[in-house]
Amino acid sequence: MLVFFIHGVSTKNSTYAEALIKNIKKQVRKTKVETSLYFYSSFWGNLFNHKKHQFLDYIDKDYSRACQQHPEYKFWHDDIYRYRSRRKELIRNFLGDFLIYQNPKRGQIIRKQIFEEFNQFIQDHPKETQIHFIAHSLGSLILWDILFSDVISNDDSVLHFRDKLHKLDLVSITTLGSPLLFLKEMLDIDFSIVNAVIDKSSKNYGNGYKLRWLNIIHSSDLMAYPLKASIENEINSDLLFCDQYVWQDANGTELTLRNMGQSDMAMVIAAEDAHSSYFYDTLDGAITARIISYNLLGEINKLLERCITPKLN
Template structure:
């Protein structure tokens, strides 16, 4: 709850400093995606939980803010779904209350053992098409050590050498930046057709090569 309170305080300061910004995109990473889930979507929270006040920014006429998109990177949400009350239909409830559309972009690096795709679970849970969800995969080596290990057939060593850089490298990845830009400008064609990105070429679901 202390973390949620700090995020709420920082967001309040942002809104005061940038009153002209009415469309908001929130980017989260790793365990931060769990925090974001609690802030926006979790049910049965204590009355004094800062999440209630945080959601008012998007679900009341007082602020007139639109949550246009969220980005999750290296997210263990699917893993945590087995251990916590994570029901992705709660996103439907949030968007229906806010009467606005939402784009959710989930990015997974192939060498990131913490990251999970969420598309199938979300399709299973959600009750309507209130929001657009897309998994996007980064299929590239995380570092030179991984590349070298794989070149010599050392798959397990490559996995170990890549893990930390893959999980922490989203912030400096050019493909991630391009995908975020597509979300911000509302480029739905890119978000719904590009699936696997090598850094120099993107393979769509219909590509068999």
């Protein structure tokens, strides 16, 4: 069983999924199901870092010019362009990667990098025929483009990717912290295209489903949204789609602020941790791993009987 990760925004090294993989393995061992699991964490986060730095340099230059032009306000320069450090974090951690991927040529280079890693992964495990994808944040859009998009150019490596996939059995997809609901509206994505793809690339194992798609949402993650209501009239009954909620506070400060009635401040404090929490070696990460293990192992009843998980049993 091959499990391939595609990360999203603000991922700085290739070990981003190590804690989650450890917890998934732990959960699978608890089931005592005999299966071989092979994981690969694809990594494209070092591509185009220079573009983000260049973007920030432009902003700093314009801000400095404004300050130089108005020395009479030197005691208020920090107030002219407020929250500079937070703005930089927003660009580095979220907007930069998202905007970079929207550029067609850069998006194509990112997909090429992921294809090369995927190709090496399956070559290293030639006897394995089942493939599972786990995609976080922007990675869920990248995965959509790789598997399903019908607006791919003829020179895109996605076509080679799909050729390789035809020799494998696409069993499950897990999306973490996914903004696909908004991207569906922004890009006018029609999920009915999934039906034709899984007819060709997936088998029915007797449970009535050719593909399982699990969408995991941390309750405090402002980037993650449920998706089922928006797509249920577009997908066929042989695609099992489940939204699952990890009902936790992202950190202690969020919990404290919520208990004090400071919901707006709690939301801001929690946002970044919540969006990354799926990968943490914490209770959030352990819950995420357990739900993923259900999807990998095809424990459909457990996915269907509970969609809100506040704690581990």
